[in-house]
């Protein structure tokens with residue numbers, strides 16, 4: 166038994182390796198994997214990274230697109246936070262009066278949250294566009310749902326990890342359930358929530374960029390256009406702006422996390 | 428002098444699964460009394476206080492508080508006016524400013540709206556500052572609670588009790604995690620406040636010395652039963668030795 | 680006090696961003712929320728959802744054997760794509776992660792510093808940033824220019840995005856690792872390779888395994904997206920059926936996709952607790 170415990174990791178690693186080998190089987194390795202001229206194309210694309218198009222017009226367009234991407238991401242995230250707050254609160258079970266109702270509440274809302282995040286934002290976007298047409302709201306809702314699911318789950322977990330003593334003490338002073346939330350739960354999870362939301366905010370910028378795929382503007386849309394025109398140096402301009410945007414938000418969130426000390 | 432009964436326990440029992448924590452415990456505490464509850468760890472002190480605070484349901488028996496059954500204080504406001512509690516220092520929310528932890532004592536009086544507003548603009552600020560002044564923390568009003576030392580945090584908890592102003596104070600080992608000097612400081616303050624506000628105080632303590640020094644009556648529990656219940660002057664060393672001895676009626 | 684200020688400032692900045700974004704969406708993009716819930720849209724949406732569950736469709740994919748066969752085949756392909764992707768990212772991560780750790784670059788971990796350590800540290804970290812910042816879908820759009828269609832370009836696109844994330848996480852795991860065993864080994868006269876093999880890797884590998892499983896979970900969720908630009912798997916067929924309004928096929932594929940995602944979640948969670 167002891168032996169088995171020791172080798173668990175090796176066993177798992179071996180299984181994962183087998184799975185990887187199995188995944189390679191369907192690829193036809195002999196018949197050439199690249200398009201004719203694919204290598205030359207790759208050369209051109211990556212060579213263009215060295216001289217991106219930084220003409221003033223391009224920069225203006227890239228700035229505008231970056232703003233659109235950021236705006237959709239922020240709007241989506243703000244909705245996601247609202248969703249996560251209420252669903253996470255319900256899924257944590259802290260509002261339930263009894264043990265049995267708590268179990269049910271948790272089970273149901275955890276299910277809801279995991280369904281929300283299981284489906285990729287782009288799939289949500291396609292569904293929304295198919296059902297109410299091409300509007301910015303399709304992208305915003307499509308971002309809000311899976312991100313609400315991810316944030317909500319973490320929020321629920323953090324709420325469940327809140328130590329019992331301060332909450333019991335608040336109840337002893339006569340605090341109601343909602344007063345316990347504002348005076349106990351929320352202050353205790355605040356730092357963790359902010360850190361995690363900032364990390365997700367960075368991801369949401371990337372997700373917002375690919376909303377171009379359903380036809381909305383932003384950096385992704387411009388990248389797609391320049392790829393269609395085979396204008397690789399322009400594509401790299403937009404890619405660099407996307408990278409810059411992500412790096413800025415990443416830096417912001419790292420600083421914030423450090424200040425919050427978590 | 429006619430004495431009003433404040434707390435009356437009648438054959439209270441509590442068990443966790445097979446484990447008996449309290450068996451048929453009865454006693455009466457009068458208004459304004461300061462009672463220390465002592466006994467070896469596992470004797471049932473915490474269980475008893477939690478039952479009194481209605482944080483834990485009793486399995487059997489009856490409790491009267493101020494002449495009425497404990498269950499009749501079911502709405503949070505009347506219970507908070509009757510009974511307040513301090514335990515070890517983990518009762519505070521470390522992330523909040525000191526003043527909000529103190530003002531939490533007012534929550535039973537406040538609407539949700541007012542309590543949320545208070546987190547931005549402290550309400551009833553005067554009362555909180557007065558309470559902090561009485562526990563000697565008037566210079567830490569807006570500090571983050573987690574930045575305070577253990578003894579200071581316990582004083583914040585006392586300030587919260589002052590603001591809540593219940594008729595009965597239950598204290599479960601309020602000084603267990605403090606060094607002797609801090610511990611005496613807190614106990615002095617606690618008994619002084621209870622005397623000034625004419626409150627009934629029931630405190631469980633780890634140390635017999637503190638019980639004898641700061642309280643007028645001692646209730647000793649052992650294995651969930653009443654071992655003795657007498658005024659401080661009648662507590663003898665032999666009784667104490669027997670209370671804390673390992674053999675004798677130890678648990679099965 | 681300064682500590683609090685930065686947090687407050689950040690909150691204010693986010694609030695400004697929030698106002699600006701919604702202002703932009705509502706005013707500049709002229710997107711009205713009320714127009715969203717018109718009767719026309721409602722009936723449109725109802726049509727769509729009815730289509731998804733197969734009301735009024737002649738050939739319901741859930742009842743068709745060929746549809747099922749195709750869907751299951753694609754499900755297997757998608758599973759393989761995700762495994763290939765995490766495999767590629769893991770390989771690249773392992774090849775690059777050691778020089779990418781700060782404590783290796785400055786020599787505190789290996790106790791040997793060379794002039795090129797910082798250079799390779801910088802280059803690899805920069806490649807991680809680029810890899811991470813560009814979403815899978817954009818990588819996929821680029822990769823299908825180069826590779827023939829199939830699950831390989833999909834896996835490569837997923838791997839291109841994930842090696843950066845995996846690399847960053849794992850490099851941080853090395854940075855956080857305890858340096859005492861390493862010092863002991865070094866004191867015992869171990870070479871640099873020996874130090875890495877016996878001092879560093881055993882301590883961080885369990886952490887790596889956790890990260891790999893976690894990223895595999897995320898990759899599974901994203902397979903459908905890279906498929907949409909033609910990189911194989913469920914996504915490609917999903918997009919096709921969507922544009923041909925074959926809605927029951929769409930929901931069949933969605934069901935398969937959801938099952939895959941939930942299975943990946945389950946397996947990854949189980950294996951993580953298995954090795955804990």
Ligand SMILES: Nc1ncnc2c1ncn2[C@@H]1O[C@H](COP(=O)(O)OP(=O)(O)O)[C@@H](O)[C@H]1O
Nearest residue numbers: 443446447448467468469470471472473474475
């Ligand atoms: N939640 C619980 N579950 C099971 N047993 C418990 C629980 N709480 C207390 N006990 C048991 O009940 C007995 C009394 O505990 P407690 O009231 O905490 O004693 P004291 O506070 O005097 O140390 C102990 O033997 C303890 O192990």
Ligand SMILES: [Mg+2]
Nearest residue numbers: 472473474600
């Ligand atoms: Mg106790």
